Amino acid sequence: MKFVVDQQVEDIEMPENLKLNTFLQEFHSNCPHPECSFGFYGFAFGQSPFPVPQLIQNTLIKNVEKGAYAPISGIPELRNAISKYNKYYFKMDVAPERIYVGPGTKELIFNLLEILHGTVILPTPAWLGYLPQIRFLKKNYHMLPTRANKKISPSDLRRLALRLQDRQKILILNNPNNPTGLLYDQLELEEIADVCREQNITVISDEIYALTTYDFSKFTSMGKIYPEGTFVTNGLSKSHAAGGYRLGYVIFPQHAADLKTQFKKILATEYTAVSTPIQHAAVAGFEISKEMDEYFVTTRNIHQIMGDYTYHALSAIDGVKATKPDATFYLLADFNAFATDLQKARISTSQKLSESLIVHPYHTAIVGGDSLVLERTDFSARIAYVDYDGASTYKNYLENKPQSNAEKLEFVKMNAPKVVAGIDMIADFFDKLKKDTLSNFDSKKSSMITSS
Amino acid sequence: MKFVVDQQVEDIEMPENLKLNTFLQEFHSNCPHPECSFGFYGFAFGQSPFPVPQLIQNTLIKNVEKGAYAPISGIPELRNAISKYNKYYFKMDVAPERIYVGPGTKELIFNLLEILHGTVILPTPAWLGYLPQIRFLKKNYHMLPTRANKKISPSDLRRLALRLQDRQKILILNNPNNPTGLLYDQLELEEIADVCREQNITVISDEIYALTTYDFSKFTSMGKIYPEGTFVTNGLSKSHAAGGYRLGYVIFPQHAADLKTQFKKILATEYTAVSTPIQHAAVAGFEISKEMDEYFVTTRNIHQIMGDYTYHALSAIDGVKATKPDATFYLLADFNAFATDLQKARISTSQKLSESLIVHPYHTAIVGGDSLVLERTDFSARIAYVDYDGASTYKNYLENKPQSNAEKLEFVKMNAPKVVAGIDMIADFFDKLKKDTLSNFDSKKSSMITSS
Numbered sequence: 001m002k003f004v005v006d007q008q009v010e011d012i013e014m015p016e017n018l019k020l021n022t023f024l025q026e027f028h029s030n031c032p033h034p035e036c037s038f039g040f041y042g043f044a045f046g047q048s049p050f051p052v053p054q055l056i057q058n059t060l061i062k063n064v065e066k067g068a069y070a071p072i073s074g075i076p077e078l079r080n081a082i083s084k085y086n087k088y089y090f091k092m093d094v095a096p097e098r099i100y101v102g103p104g105t106k107e108l109i110f111n112l113l114e115i116l117h118g119t120v121i122l123p124t125p126a127w128l129g130y131l132p133q134i135r136f137l138k139k140n141y142h143m144l145p146t147r148a149n150k151k152i153s154p155s156d157l158r159r160l161a162l163r164l165q166d167r168q169k170i171l172i173l174n175n176p177n178n179p180t181g182l183l184y185d186q187l188e189l190e191e192i193a194d195v196c197r198e199q200n201i202t203v204i205s206d207e208i209y210a211l212t213t214y215d216f217s218k219f220t221s222m223g224k225i226y227p228e229g230t231f232v233t234n235g236l237s238k239s240h241a242a243g244g245y246r247l248g249y250v251i252f253p254q255h256a257a258d259l260k261t262q263f264k265k266i267l268a269t270e271y272t273a274v275s276t277p278i279q280h281a282a283v284a285g286f287e288i289s290k291e292m293d294e295y296f297v298t299t300r301n302i303h304q305i306m307g308d309y310t311y312h313a314l315s316a317i318d319g320v321k322a323t324k325p326d327a328t329f330y331l332l333a334d335f336n337a338f339a340t341d342l343q344k345a346r347i348s349t350s351q352k353l354s355e356s357l358i359v360h361p362y363h364t365a366i367v368g369g370d371s372l373v374l375e376r377t378d379f380s381a382r383i384a385y386v387d388y389d390g391a392s393t394y395k396n397y398l399e400n401k402p403q404s405n406a407e408k409l410e411f412v413k414m415n416a417p418k419v420v421a422g423i424d425m426i427a428d429f430f431d432k433l434k435k436d437t438l439s440n441f442d443s444k445k446s447s448m449i450t451s452s
Numbered sequence: 453m454k455f456v457v458d459q460q461v462e463d464i465e466m467p468e469n470l471k472l473n474t475f476l477q478e479f480h481s482n483c484p485h486p487e488c489s490f491g492f493y494g495f496a497f498g499q500s501p502f503p504v505p506q507l508i509q510n511t512l513i514k515n516v517e518k519g520a521y522a523p524i525s526g527i528p529e530l531r532n533a534i535s536k537y538n539k540y541y542f543k544m545d546v547a548p549e550r551i552y553v554g555p556g557t558k559e560l561i562f563n564l565l566e567i568l569h570g571t572v573i574l575p576t577p578a579w580l581g582y583l584p585q586i587r588f589l590k591k592n593y594h595m596l597p598t599r600a601n602k603k604i605s606p607s608d609l610r611r612l613a614l615r616l617q618d619r620q621k622i623l624i625l626n627n628p629n630n631p632t633g634l635l636y637d638q639l640e641l642e643e644i645a646d647v648c649r650e651q652n653i654t655v656i657s658d659e660i661y662a663l664t665t666y667d668f669s670k671f672t673s674m675g676k677i678y679p680e681g682t683f684v685t686n687g688l689s690k691s692h693a694a695g696g697y698r699l700g701y702v703i704f705p706q707h708a709a710d711l712k713t714q715f716k717k718i719l720a721t722e723y724t725a726v727s728t729p730i731q732h733a734a735v736a737g738f739e740i741s742k743e744m745d746e747y748f749v750t751t752r753n754i755h756q757i758m759g760d761y762t763y764h765a766l767s768a769i770d771g772v773k774a775t776k777p778d779a780t781f782y783l784l785a786d787f788n789a790f791a792t793d794l795q796k797a798r799i800s801t802s803q804k805l806s807e808s809l810i811v812h813p814y815h816t817a818i819v820g821g822d823s824l825v826l827e828r829t830d831f832s833a834r835i836a837y838v839d840y841d842g843a844s845t846y847k848n849y850l851e852n853k854p855q856s857n858a859e860k861l862e863f864v865k866m867n868a869p870k871v872v873a874g875i876d877m878i879a880d881f882f883d884k885l886k887k888d889t890l891s892n893f894d895s896k897k898s899s900m901i902t903s904s
Contacts (some may be wrong), residue, residue, distance in 0.1 A: 001680045001705065003654065004569040004620040009714045018524060018720040052519035060729065064512040067504035067694040072470060103555050103698070107723045118457040132721040168456040202455065228453045242519040243469050244728030259455045265459060268470040269584040271559045276696030277512065374699070 012135045016128040019371060020044050027358045028365070031393065036363055039420030042387040044365035046178065046330065048241035049390030050302075053285065053295045056242060060281035070273040072264055074101030074249070078279050081286040082249050086286045090221045098252045100263060103274050105208055105233040105248030106133075109172075112204055112250065114136050114222040114229055115262050118168030121160060121201070123152045125332060125372035125380065127178040140166070143373065149355065150180045150323055150332060161199035169201045173222055175235055176209040178381035179372050180332045181325025186220040193226035203230040208248070211239035211296050213327040214304040227254050238328075239296060240285045241368075241390070247274055247282045282341040302397055303329050306419060308384040309412040313423040314383065317430060322383075329386050332372075338430055341437045342379060349376045362425045388416035424433070456491045464587045468580035471823060472496050473509045479810045480817070483886045488815055493840040493874025496817035498630065498782065501842030502754075505737065508521060508694060512733035522725040524716055526553030526701070533738040534701050542665065542673045550704045552648050553734075555726050557660055557685040557700030561624075563657055563722070564683055564702065565589050567714050570620030573653070575604045575613060577784060577824035577832065579630045590617070595825065602632045602775055602784060606643040613651035627675055628661040631824050631834035632784045633759065633777025635665055638672040645678040655682040660700070663691035663748050665779040666756040679706050690780075691748060692737045693842070699726055704877035754849055755781050758837040758871060761864040763884045765875040766835065769882060774835075781838045784824075787831040790882055793889045794831060801828045815878045840868035 014022065026042055079096035086092045104318035110133045113120070120134050120141040134141045141173030144160055147153045152173075161169055173192070175184045180193065184192070196203055203224035213219040230412070252260055265274075285292065307325040314322045319337035335342075347353050352367035352377040357364045369378040393415040400412040413420055466474065480492055525531065532833035554560035562585045562736035565572070572586050573595040586593045596612055599605045602627075609824040613621055625644070627636045636644070648655055657674035665671040675684040687700030687874045704712055719725070737744065759777040771789035778783045787794075787805070799805050809816045821830040854863040865872055 001652075001707070003705075003708060003711045003852070005711060005714050006567055006569045009567045009718060012717065012721065014717055017521065017718040017724060018716060021523075047521060052517060057516040060516040061513050063507040066505055066696055068696045069499060070696055071473075103723055103727070115458055115461045119459045129721075132717070136718070136721055189647075197626050200453075202453070244518055244520045244522055244725075246724070246727040253453065253455075255453070256455060259457060262457050262461045265464065265466055266471060266588070268467045269464065269581075269588055270562050271555055271723075272698070273696075275555070275698040275730050278727050278730065281516075427504070 008136055010137060012132045013128075015132045016046075016371060018368070019128065020365075023354065024358070024365065029356050031360050031363065033360065036360065038363075038418070040307050040358065040363040040365050041389050041418055041425060042365050043383045043385070043422060044367050045386070046384050047109045047243055047386060048238055048299070048329065048387055049386045050241040050299050050394055052242045052245070053240060053292060053389050055207065055289065055291050055442065056236075056240065056245075056281050056285045059284035060277055063277045063280035066276040066280060066435055068276060070276040070279055072273050072281050074099065074270050074274065075276070075279045075283075075316060078286070081283045084288060085286040086251065090219075092224050092251075094223070094251050098254070098260075099249055100252070100260075100267065101247065101249050101274050101344075102239065102267065103246045103248070103271060105206065105235045105250070107271070108233055108250045109133065109204060109206065111263065111431055113268050114258065115266055116168065116170055116202060118170050118202070119166045121157070121163050121169060121171045123172070123174075125150070125179055125369070125374050125382075127174060128371045128373060130172055131373055133257070150177075150182055151184065151188065151420045154190060154195050157201075158195045158199060159193065161195065161201060167200075169176065169199065171196065171201050171203045171204065173203050174206045175191045176207075176213055176219070176327030178209065178328055179330050180323040181330045182323055183218060183326035185218060186225070189220055189225045191224055193222070196226055196229055200230070205230050207232055207234050208238050209328040209440045210234060212300050212303055212329070214300055214307070215326070216300070218326065224250055224310065236282055236285055236409050239299075241299070242285070245281070247278055286378060296309070298394060298397060302393060303385075305402065305408050305411060306388075306416060307331065307410065309416075310383060310385040310419065310423065313420070314426070319430065328385050330382050333381050333383050335430070337435060339377075339379055341433050344437045345433055350374070350379055350381070351376065353379055353381070357426070359431060362429050364429070379401070380399045385416070385419050387422065394432065403446070460588055460590060463785070464584045465770040466525060466581075467584045468498075468819070468823060471580065472817075472819070475806065476810070476817065479807050480815070482813050483815065485812065488812065489872070489875065490815075492810065492815040492817050493870055493877060494817050495779045495837070495874060496819050498652055498836050499838060500690055500751070500781065501838045501840055502751050503843050504697070505692060505744060505828055507736045507741065507743050508688075508692065508697075508733050511736035512729055514873055515729045515732035517889040518732060520728060522728040522731055524720050524725050526726065527728070527731045527735075528550065529735050530738070536740060537738040538703065542671075542676065544676050546652050546675070546703050546704075549712075550706070552703055552704070552712075552719065553726050553731060553778045554719065555698045555700070555723060556689065557687045557702070559656065559723070560685055560700050560702045561585065561656060561658065563715065563718050564717055565591060565622070567711065568620065568622055568654060570622050570654070571616050571618045572713030573609070573621060573623045575624070575626075576600070577631055577821070577826050577834075578624070579626060580823045580825060582624055583825055598730075602634055603630075603636065603640065604644060606647045609644065609653075610647045610651060613647065613653055620655055621651065623648065623653050623655045624658065625655050626658045627674065628659075628665055628671070630661065630780055631782050631819065633776040633780045633782045634775055635670060635778035637670060641672055641674055641677045641904045645674070648678055648681055653681070655810065657684045659686050660690050661780040662686060664752050664755055664781070666752055666759070667778070668752070670778065675703055681705055685755055688734055689695050691751075693751070694737070697730050697733070699730055703821050747892075750846060750849060754845060757835075757854065757860050757863060758840070758868060759783065761861065761868075761873070762835060762837040762871065762875065765872070766878070769879045771882065782834050782836050785833050787833065787882070790885060791829075791831055793885050796889045797885055802826070802831055802833070803828065805831055805833070809878070814881050816874050816877045816881070837868070837871050839870045839874065
């Protein structure tokens with residue numbers, strides 16, 4: 001039997017996770033060299049390396065008998081806990097009635113894009129999760145390339161909005177940002193909010209990395225600055241290292257009663273509710289406790305140490321520019337200074353660069369620009385600094401907190417040897433690239449001399 | 453700020469669960485009469501009353517630390533277990549590669565409707581979950597009313613298919629059936645499959661109630677009869693009494709490689725994967741074990757005892773016709789014999805009937821015909837016989853299995869007093885309805901005599 005597939009499904013791109021898996025299956029086989037038995041240096045997957053907080057695990061254990069369907073919007077205890085969590089950490093007054101729980105923020109963002117009419121504005125580079133959703137839903141959309149500082153320019157946003165005819169425009173703001181690791185400060189958000197008010201732009205503010213912000217006092221939620229027009233999404237996946245649990249939430253703007261009714265209908269139509277035992281476990285993750293607070297502080301401190309190392313080590317490679325992360329566990333590395341050398345080596349696209357780095361002897365997995373909604377010839381890449389044993393690193397950190405820069409360097413070398421070695425591999429790769437093109441040039445020159 | 457909602461979202465109907473909740477909130481408040489402190493007789497919600505099997509609970513406890521994202525299609529252990537489960541219970545050879553795990557069969561059916569091009573054929577009465585999905589996805593669809601026996605007529609199906617112009621047609625088969633509790637036997641399925649082959653109809657066979665079939669030897673999966681054109685969906689919700697866990701699976705037809713790639717892309721775009729701890733717990737639910745087998749036998753025996761009682765008690769009400777359930781925990785009760793009386797009492801739609809039954813003194817919640825994709829004036833209703841304490845009933849059953857009809861009656865009276873009392877209320881309602889219309893008639897007659 002031959003099946004007819006919906007055209008839109010065939011046309012959309014694979015989202016990040018699937019793309020990476022397929023890429024690794026295709027290009028990375030087990031290497032016959034004994035020294036490569038470690039597999040590969042993983043700078044690609046965006047997953048926190050830490051264990052799920054013990055408090056959440058214990059609460060899940062206590063709720064395994066909860067087999068009944070949960071309310072569509074989430075169990076009341078959880079919506080209450082999330083409300084208090086937003087008050088405590090983000091200084092936002094959010095009534096539980098404005099909060100909806102879903103099986104991951106990914107699906108909640110998809111659901112928002114389903115119910116909200118209008119054109120989507122997608123700043124780039126971007127996480128490769130939004131675009132397949134936008135395209136599958138056949139929404140009109142426009143890219144908004146960020147400026148040299150890798151942040152949205154309010155005047156660019158205004159200029160784009162003025163060109164769009166729609167009654168409603170939807171800006172996807174990802175703050176702190178994946179892939180750059182950068183944070184929008186309060187002033188920057190206020191400037192964006194001004195344009196949004198003026199141009200009637202609705203904001204979906206994906207703040208899944210909020211609690212990873214290294215200097216947490218610097219984080220401000222767009223929901224606080226633009227409460228009448230912002231949907232804030234967050235969840236357990238990054239700050240709570242429980243992406244596999246699949247639980248996110250969305251905060252609706254003030255005064256959006258009708259919209260909430262419509263949203264609830266969509267959740268009921270598509271998935272009924274989030275797993276009940278998981279919801280109960282999540283209550284412990286969002287309730288204010290000393291244990292969770294220490295977990296957030298410890299994990300973000302470790303992310304910062306790893307991020308600082310990665311930033312400095314990559315920046316030390318002649319020609320590499322990198323964003324200096326304020327949050328998350330990523331930075332954006334810019335290898336475009338090697339564009340000419342890469343072209344000469346027939347590495348003409350970011351996909352080819354990823355392929356060249358994953359093979360022997362480099363075995364280094366990165367997320368290339370084509371997976372960050374950049375042009376195919378943009379040799380930028382997302383570097384995730386999470387390829388280490390989170391459990392032992394967490395323990396080692398608490399036992400002996402590194403203070404000085406030397407101690408921090410030692411900490412990275414001891415706990416994250418693959419991060420260190422992987423960056424060395426990237427350095428080797430570009431070093432060899434330069435030498436090869438140089439020697440090709442020399443050999444070309446010499447062959448010219450010989451033949452002359 | 454005023455938000456613009458997608459038109460399609462506004463137009464779809466609320467799915468069953470949401471509709472019921474809203475209905476109860478609106479029409480059932482706590483009754484001031486002390487004798488009504490019990491709340492209401494619940495024949496509406498479709499949820500197994502039994503505890504989640506201990507084996508599944510224990511396995512979840514052992515896997516609470518699994519915080520990492522699972523593979524999109526499901527963890528290999530689970531797909532293997534589901535493959536063996538299908539072999540053992542349904543005599544089907546299904547390679548694990550044909551199995552995809554999702555957060556409930558509801559979402560998987562939605563995903564199938566997303567990727568499959570073509571017109572949907574929806575037999576009625578139907579569970580009110582399919583229609584909002586079909587309408588939200590803007591799919592063309594046609595109802596296929598069942599015959600007097602409440603089953604699909606193959607010749608009606610052929611006739612309808614011949615009228616449809618689409619390259620691909622999709623039949624939604626729900627077997628065992630919600631709301632009728634009826635089972636299609638092998639011969640009936642073969643006749644439907646013959647039409648499907650001839651007319652190039654793809655089948656989504658929702659078999660979520662398969663293992664509740666009272667005489668399990670009579671159950672046949674459409675996936676066995678029409679393997680080249682059937683998507684079979686099943687999960688933990690009904691047979692494993694774990695609807696709140698949110699885990700379902702779909703078996704793809706043989707030879708559908710390209711379709712699987714497209715499907716995976718959609719899952720990755722919308723929700724990444726099912727909760728990892730839940731997937732590990734589900735392995736225990738699908739692995740063949742003496743404990744799970746006993747659970748299936750015990751729960752289906754109890755469902756049968758409750759179903760037989762409900763069927764006979766309702767049929768004993770003069771004028772009520774009911775389907776005799778072969779499976780599930782539902783039957784379809786037909787109150788259309790009272791249509792004239794109902795109309796006289798200004799109960800002109802099934803919605804009005806539901807409203808009249810939920811108020812004092814009846815306090816009885818049913819799912820009316822309008823929530824079963826029937827005409828608004830069709831006074832049929834789904835009666836779920838699950839309003840009892842599943843844990844104690846399970847225990848009592850095992851301690852002293854009722855054998856004779858008298859013992860079974862005693863078992864129902866002892867364990868499910870609200871089912872007994874609720875059916876009595878339905879009987880009272882129709883009894884009073886008849887008397888009232890009769891006395892109205894009498895008083896009208898007498899007033900006519902007086903005035904003449």
